[in-house]
Amino acid sequence: MAVIDEYATSRPRSRELHMRALDHFAARGVTHVGRTWEPFGPYMTHARGSRIWDVDGHEYIDFRNGHGALILGHGHPAIVTAMQEQTARGTLYSASHEMEIEWAELIKSMVPTAERVEFFACGQEANMMGIRLARAFTGRTKVLRFEENFHGWADELADPGTPGVVGSEVRVIPMNDLSVLEKELATGEYAVVLTEGGGAHMAGQVPWESDFISAVGPLAERHGTIWLLDEVVTGFRDGPAGWGGLMKLRPDLTTFGKSVAGGLPAGILTGRADVMGMLAPGPETKRCIPHSGTWNAMPIVCAAGIAACKLLRDGSIQKQINEVGAYMRDTANQALRRSNHNWRVYGRTILHIYFGTAEFEVDDLGSPPTKDMKKLLTGSDEKRRLGVYLLHHGIHTHKGVAFILSAAHTKDDVDIAVDALLRAIRDAMADGTIGDLPS
Ligand SMILES: Cc1ncc(COP(=O)(O)O)c(C=O)c1O
Structure with a gap:
């Protein structure tokens, strides 16, 4: 658990606030059930465009995006x-x-x-x-x-x-x-x-x-x-x-x-x-x-x-986000394939992580690799744990299961996120926190 320890020790102020919050908020210290991270999540101070910052001075690309509400990004x-x-x-x-x-x-x-x-x-x-x-x-x-x-x-x-x-x-x-x-x-x-x-x-x-x-x-x-x-x-x-x-x-x-x-x-x-x-x-x-x-x-x-x-109203912003979404899907899936990971990313402007076998491929329309609900939902605990590793690498996701895009996200943000995704998977596997299914 070396990387998780590193995550926690590099966020002393967030840890302190988490301990304080436990006295107030019954649901493990958080004010929304979906904001739970183990051992704790970062406490945020400000946000702008595609970025959000925590009390310990860490910058994240925000792929959580106000639970999907901030389609224009922070502070448009x-x-x-x-x-x-x-x-x-x-x-x-x-x-x-x-x-x-x-x-x-x-x-x-x-x-x-x-x-x-x-x-x-x-x-x-x-x-x-x-x-x-x-x-x-x-x-x-x-x-x-x-x-x-x-x-x-x-x-x-x-x-x-x-x-x-x-x-x-x-x-x-x-x-x-x-x-x-x-x-x-x-x-x-x-x-x-x-x-x-x-x-x-x-x-x-x-x-x-x-x-x-x-x-x-x-x-x-x-x-x-x-x-x-x-x-x-x-x-x-x-x-x-x-x-x-x-x-x-x-x-x-x-x-x-x-x-x-x-x-x-x-x-x-x-x-x-x-x-x-x-x-x-x-x-x-x-x-x-x-x-x-x-x-x-x-x-x-x-x-x-x-x-x-x-x-x-005229749809141009949605078109732009869709294009960045398609780029993220392609870039992430190519990288995952190259690294021999049986994970895939699918979706349009909200990209979901698929944790399963490589026998399925994602098509160009963003459809998922399978129609089987159980398979699509599988590994939610692993994904949630992966989300903490992604935080450690500067990526704030939606519960570790999805990347929510906004008009503020660029292809450069995507490149950083895809790189972080591979590093997060590598760290989580090294820590023994998640396993990968065989190719
Ligand atoms: C599909 C859907 N419907 C309804 C809601 C509830 O909306 P609100 O949180 O604004 O009450 C949500 C919240 O995430 C949602 O995802």
């Missing part, structure tokens, strides 16, 4: 200016203002299915409201979800087996199995079926098969179920109309977060006017669903969101 001038100007004019009015209309209009100009728009404090809130609207609209209560698809931690969104979760109305079925989906929907019991944009985990660590995802909408419609596409990660990242736009999908409801607000906290629900009309107060007041929320359409968030959406 347009976002900083928009926030600064708005802060001087007031952060929270608790009243209507023109920016909420401008932001909604920008979103509608990009998302063809967005007949109506609602603002929330975060992505999971938008999903929760989507479920409620679907229940009110259909008069049903059951929620259909897919294995490994992440939508948040609230009752209907979390894994039903999680302690404390009331999941009796939720059924989770395998991904990409049309006969199971059809059988469930045919019961006529489901208010809503949820799918994550791209596939399970951060834009598709386990991707949807295109035939399957194209069938979800028509099947849901036939059986009177609302289809909610969760584009909290993929929205505006996979193109101005999100992943749904790329795939030409027509979900009844779509949720957004992360990129849409330029890296500030927000969730957005868009979709059919008749379903979202359940929010409207009217003569049938019993049927109106109250939508409150102190932070809804907060001016400072709207200002950042408008600035971000204006930049993301």
Whole structure:
């Protein structure tokens, strides 16, 4: 464990803060379960562009990117200016203002299915409201979800087996199995079926098969179920109309977060006017669903969101990130192959690490080396451990499983990261922390 010891001893201030945090934050000292590293993670002080720095003076290329929210990178001038100007004019009015209309209009100009728009404090809130609207609209209560698809931690969104979760109305079925989906929907019991944009985990660590995802909408419609596409990660990242736009999908409801607000906290629900009309107060007041929320359409968030959406509208930023993504995929896979490691990298603007056998190769479209979910998810403990070695070599990843790109990442950043990946693998294997599968 020589390298891990080196990692820890070269971060004395982070270690000290970690020890202090243990007294406050029950989940092993961290404030988000995904921020856990063993023996501890770096405590960050500032960030700019593609870089982030810790309290011990280490610089990292940030491939975590605000959990995928910072598609423009850290401190993009347009976002900083928009926030600064708005802060001087007031952060929270608790009243209507023109920016909420401008932001909604920008979103509608990009998302063809967005007949109506609602603002929330975060992505999971938008999903929760989507479920409620679907229940009110259909008069049903059951929620259909897919294995490994992440939508948040609230009752209907979390894994039903999680302690404390009331999941009796939720059924989770395998991904990409049309006969199971059809059988469930045919019961006529489901208010809503949820799918994550791209596939399970951060834009598709386990991707949807295109035939399957194209069938979800028509099947849901036939059986009177609302289809909610969760584009909290993929929205505006996979193109101005999100992943749904790329795939030409027509979900009844779509949720957004992360990129849409330029890296500030927000969730957005868009979709059919008749379903979202359940929010409207009217003569049938019993049927109106109250939508409150102190932070809804907060001016400072709207200002950042408008600035971000204006930049993301013509798709050129997404195209640039996709190109850097393709370069990273090629460079990393060539290097891994040359070094005889049975690891591969796949994906588009979020690159996932595949820990498996070399019999599979990644194609040029960023598709994964296999369709087998178990294989794609295998080795998550090893990847998490590898993430610490990557930190040691100046690379901050998403839980060691993914590299999340932004407009600030360059091909030079990628070259450094690929080199670090090989060194991290070498160190982790030398420490006996991870093993490689035979070629
Ligand atoms: C696909 C997806 N949906 C919903 C959420 C929840 O969003 P938030 O953390 O903004 O509530 C996340 C968070 O990572 C996500 O990845």
